[in-house]
Every structure is written in structure tokens, then in C-alpha cells.
Amino acid sequence: MDTMTDIPRFPASRPLAFGDKPRLDALFVDLQPRVSELTFANLYLFREAHAYRLTLVGDSPVVLGRGYGGVEYFLPPLGGDVAGALLMLLDGGMTLYGADGSFVARYLTGEGMIVEEDRDAFDYLHLRQEMAELPGNRFHKKKNRINYFSARHSFNVEVYGARHREGCLALLDEWRRVRDGIDSPSLDLETKAAAEALMLSDRLGLEGVVVLVEGRVAAFALGERLSLDTAVCHFEKSDPFMEGVSQLVDREFNRLLFTDCTYINREQDLGEPGLRAAKLSYHPVELVKKYRARRG
Template sequence: MNKIPEYPESAVFSKDIKDLVEPLLQNLHDGISELTFYSLLIHSKKYDYRLTKTKTGAVLLLRKKNGKDYFVPLNKMPSNQEIETLKKDGYSAVLVGESILKDFLEREPDKVSAFEKDRDNADYVYLKTELAELKGKTFHKKKNHVNSFVKNYAPAVELLTGKNVHDAAEILEKWQQAHLEIPSDYETAKAALSLIGEAPFFGIVVYIGAEPAGFALGETLGGGETFCTHFEKGIESYKGIYQYLNQIMAAKLDGQIQFINREQDLGDEGLRQSKMTYRPYKFIEKYKEKM
């Protein structure tokens, strides 16, 4: 494909459009966890992602969630007239980055009341050194969990590659069997593992004896200072596996990484409390149109 279709036409989000959309995504500087090419690719089936472009040059990601239609601006907001057309067609804006919204509101200041922060989708960002070292009173209990895990299980850690991706897949299958009763990210995690060696993912696999016990994977965002952890899966019979995965992944990251984006809580109160206990350094805010 040599160009992005003009709305209302659209193209399925696939590897075929990589050369068209990846430069736009790399030019985004807000650090939104969803907006990398491969993150979108592994979620494309789940959300029926499609790509389109308006007459004024706004490149939009169209998506479906819970039976509703949305658009995500990838370079700028559409014009007011185009937004009205999208609304008539059933679309509303989500995952709007701060810089794109700021630029839009400078042009259309009367629209400030039309948008609101989407707290459930705000990304949690942490200092890498804090997650890797777990120093101080705040992290005392977490450090104890990690120390106990190391003492009890003597884990070994390998980088995730094509040679051991089958071990990560085995962990994922066991994890899924233990969580059949709840909606999960099993399919997207499986898609991510299928791209090891192709996508710019970095990951680890934790072994206890000869048994694969957990894995984590993610990718570097934007200017190279932030790493986003997309998936962590562990065999929960190994007490402390998730605390260990969090800590050892941070410790294994490249020296230029200063921050770790651990994505959103999706409004899950238990997950929100857990994420807050790691003392986030900041949040990556995302905005949506008020309904």
C-alpha cells in the first residue's frame, strides 16, 4: 500500500501499512503505551483496528471496543467539521495525547470543555532505578518478597529469544488455564510471542531449576529513555514470581533507560492499588471526548 485511504475509506491495520504509519508513531512524544506499531499490531484483531486519513491530513486509527466506535488521532485532531462527520458516523475520540490535544485547543479554544482525562487509561511511569533497586522504607516489603523468592527458588534468568520463546509460550498456556474464568490478554500476549525476532521487543524468561516460571516483555518508547512493559506472566505457585519479574526486568534493561511505563489499570481497583504501591513517578495522561 502506498497511501492511507481517505475517510470514510480505511485500511486494515497490518504489516502492509508499517511504512506508512510507523514514522507517524515514532514522531509522537507523549509516550502513550498503546501507540507503537507492534503494540497496535498485536491488538489489531481484538479492536478491529483500521487506518484512515481526513481531507485536512489527520491520520486516524479507527477502533471498536465494547460495541462502540472510536478514533485515535495519530498526528493531529481532525477539523471541527470532520469531527462532526465522525460523530454522525458514531465515532468519538479516545487516547488523545496531551501534545495533540494542546495543539487542537490552541486552534479551537472553545472546545476545551469537550474533552476530559481518561483516568482508567492513564499510564503509570516509574523510575527504573527504583524498580530495579527497591531501596528504602517504601519498598521494604517488596524487597523482602524478592529476597525470599531468590532464597527459596534460586531462579535463573535468560533473555527472551527465538531459542527459548517456546518456554515463554508454555508459561502463557499454563497461565491461561489458571485464568479461564476472566477476560484476559492471552491472545495479544500470544501474538507478541509470535513476533519475537521480528518486533523490537526485549524480554526475559525466569527458570526455576529446569522449569520455565515466568516471562516479561516490552519495548522502548519514543526517544529511548522509556521502556514499556507490555506483558508479565508467571506461574503463581512460585510465591513472589511477579515481584521478582518486575524487579529483575528493570535490572536487566539497558543503561539509557530511565523510566518504565507499566501501562494502565483499566479502572480495576485492585490493580490500581497494586500499581500505586510501587510509587509512580508520573502518569501519561490520555484524553477522550465527553459523551
């Protein structure tokens, strides 16, 4: 990595590369993050969407990025002298994104600091076993939709592998086609990231499940371990014309994978009302708050 000799507006940096995986993986193991952005796979798959770059501020590795609206930011420093790196970057006029509550309490309580919740970026945290079993009346509608699907289709659920790749890519293309005309800056970028995740799942350490109906992929979900007790589901796509299959693939992802994890992080809703309602309908046990911070 390049190093900084002073405090420029944007530190000298270079694009995130696949070769950074071993080093960043080790940093994330030490960090045990709670927010969904902080995995190598997520950063790599969305490296174009968010223009992710790496820099070194003192001895702290830092990821620089850009939001869908074009606003530039940096993610919480990944080690070293975190407080010193924050001071240099914030004093240089940059904005921090993705800090969780514990990070804010530890590093962002000084005078002259503007710290704001970013509700559209809050992660939805669920009990994995609850998502796998859908117990009680709270999940009655979810179970009804799965039963509706099961009564009408002969299906198999399998752990994702290379043999499913082409079928999943075909489903992803159909998912994107149905949404043609939707005014969302993230749609094409998310589709590209999901396609690359399917292609590079083994190398990125992603795991997934697939629902097959008469041999055709009707839904898939892909994710990875976020920390010792939490997994994260990065992608879940399903046939938009097959009622109940999205609820089924969500349940099976949690039933079959990461069974030693207590929690599942289902990422943010990006402020989209329909997605927010869908995520809230699964009764998260916590919304993992994320904050932005800058100098006043």
C-alpha cells in the same frame, strides 16, 4: 490508504497490516509518544481486540478502533494537518480516545468541545532505575517477596530468545487456565496478543527477560522503546503459585533492558481494582493522563 472525499460517519478505512510497520514506526519516531498505545507492536498485537483500522483524513494518518465495550473511537492523528483531521472527525460525530495532556492543550480547547479524563486508561510511569534497584523503605515489601523467592528456588534470569518461546507459551496457557471463569472481556484477547508477541518478538522489535526455575519458565516480561527516554512493558506473566517471581521479573526487566531510558511505562489498569492496587504499590512518578473528546 483510502482517502476521504467528504465527511462520512466512519471514514473509509482498511485493517491494520504488518506491512504498515515501516511507515508507522517512522511516524512514531517523529511523534515521540507518551501513551502506551502508540507503538506499532501494540497496535498490531491488539488489532483484533480493538478492530484497529487505518484511514487517511486529508494528509493525516489516523487509527480507528473500538473499546472492549464496543464503543468506537479514533486515536490522535499521527501527523499532517492534525487540527484539520480532528475537526473533520469530531464534526462527523466521532469520539477521540488516547489524547494526552499536551495534545488536549494544543488542539482541544475550543468551544463546544467535551473533554473528559479516562482514569481507567491512565498509564503508570516509573523511574526505570528505581524499578531496577527498589531502593529504600517504599519498596521494602517488594524486596521481601524477591528474597522469599530467592531463598526457596534456584533460578536463572536470561534475555528472552527463541529458545524460551515454548516455555513462555506454556506458562501463558497456565496463567490463562488459572483465571478461567474470571468475567473479563479482555482476558482471552490479552492472552492471544501475548502469545503472538512471543512468536513475533524479533519482527516486532520486542525485548524481554525470562526467569527460569530448574529449566522451566516461571515468569517473562516483554516490552519495547516508546520514545527516546521511555520504554514500555507490554506483557508480564508469572507462575501464580510462585510467590515473589512477579516482583523479580519486573526488577530484572528494568535492570537488564533499556538501560539508557529514564522512565518505564507500565500501561493502564483498565479499572480492575486488584491491578490498580498492584500498579500503585510500585509508586509511579506520574500517571500519564488520557482523555476522550467529542463535540457537545
